[in-house]
Amino acid sequence: MNKIKVMQVVTTDKLSGAEKVVLDIENNLDKDRFEALALCAGGELKDLYEKSGIKTYVADLSSLKPGEIKKFRSYLKENPVDILHGHDVKASIGAYIASKGLGIPVISHLHSSYPWLQGASPLKYIDRFYRKKYKLSIACSHMVKEHYLNYNKAVSEDNMKVLNNSFNFNELKEKVILPKKEMRSRLNIKENAFVFGFLGRLLDIKGADLLIDTFNKISKDIPESLLVIVGDGPEREKLESMVKNYGLDHKVLFEGYQKDVYSYLNLFDCFILPSKLEGLPMAVLEAMAMRVPVISTPVAGVKTLIKDGFNGIILKERDEANLYEAMIKVHSSEDNRVALAENAYKYLVENYNIDIYMGKLQKIYEGIR
The missing domain is CATH 3.40.50.2000 (Glycogen Phosphorylase B;)
Known part of the structure; x- marks a missing residue:
């Protein structure tokens, strides 16, 4: 044959x-x-x-x-x-x-x-x-x-x-993923810092500007928080200017395009998808597989993947107020973060x-x- x-x-x-x-x-x-x-x-x-x-x-x-x-x-x-x-x-x-x-x-x-x-x-x-x-x-x-x-x-x-x-669990089994502590050491991040993370192309549709606007407020209320942005694209210069204008150069890390996305996801305490439009983004599946709690705007396929409050958080509206509230909520309870992450992993294994x-x-x- x-x-x-x-x-x-x-x-x-x-x-x-x-x-x-x-x-x-x-x-x-x-x-x-x-x-x-x-x-x-x-x-x-x-x-x-x-x-x-x-x-x-x-x-x-x-x-x-x-x-x-x-x-x-x-x-x-x-x-x-x-x-x-x-x-x-x-x-x-x-x-x-x-x-x-x-x-x-x-x-x-x-x-x-x-x-x-x-x-x-x-x-x-x-x-x-x-x-x-x-x-x-x-x-x-x-x-x-x-x-x-x-x-x-x-x-x-x-x-x-x-x-x-x-999600390709077969691939994940073969990956060498750097421990969280080693990643923090490489990026000079303190042990007590809470890391919010973004992973994706820096395009207008991905909405990282909303995340930076919101993080400007978060950084004042959660002084130990950091934002790590992994990815590259045509919006990078604009986003870096926003960070500079807010005076957040020391609080927002632009890591550019990275092949080893799993080690970066392992660094995150919370993954955020601030997109305007999406299908079913692989970055969200990857975060769930790495047991990282996810906050997402209410975009397309994510609404069928995430059950709000059970295996992640979906914003009611894509705006600063809703994103701010979700980020504060995830930061405030370690037990809640663990529950969201474990439920997400199990749901992914059984359905995706x-x-x-x-x-x-x-x-x-x-x-x-």
Whole structure:
């Protein structure tokens, strides 16, 4: 029996949410039934994929330039694959154009409640055109599916499945995670400091400005508190200026992009997701797996993942007052933090395990081929 060749397609060259989903998929495929392939924009992401044993081809589809798509098409003609699995909109469009006429079915994976769907963005109408051409669309949560269907009337609900993001416990078992005490020593953080943490791309949609505004008040009421921001992106300069203007340079640490996210999560006493819009963010799953209590704004998939007050805290509204109240609440009771973290870990194991996810995805692949 020939293996099914599935190529995962992303547009970037760095590891982030969707790229991590690809890594988890590829590392957990049944190697007796499937061959793991990937396409990305190169850089350290290519190195990471290849180090994991994934055959990786390079083409930059981020701007959908004809030359890059043509290069991808030439590769597909010489190296036939059975399925193209595009992650996010541009990757899916690029995969479809490159494979047109080659008889390769394309799956398009939606990883977020895209804000541009609500306006008149050109991408909205381009996506609407191509959405009908995919063999299947996958949404990373029920709320992402609802958001998409609400703003794209052209897509058929019957041709969109929900596959909630999952956590790769198999990977976690193999990770070398630095102890909290060692991480504090490396970053020169005192033992009695309470560390609020953020992990993610520094984009406007991720809402780290709200976290900094709120932390400015928190730092006055909890003098031993610190904020550690892990991640990089176009908003970093603006966020660093905010911190400087508040006079919080000594209280807010910008750690930039980090490969070892688990050691940083192990440093946090509380993880905060201040996003404006999200699908089902991997950073929240990672925090729950590390038994770090989570505070989140009321975004898409998180509402189905977190039961407020049981395995995390979801703000009633995305504003300073609600975030401030939640941060004070988490800080004030160690027993409550432990309960939230333990409940989150157990819920994740029972409902968002990668083994369950892969069973469903591999059935989709076999049914589509």
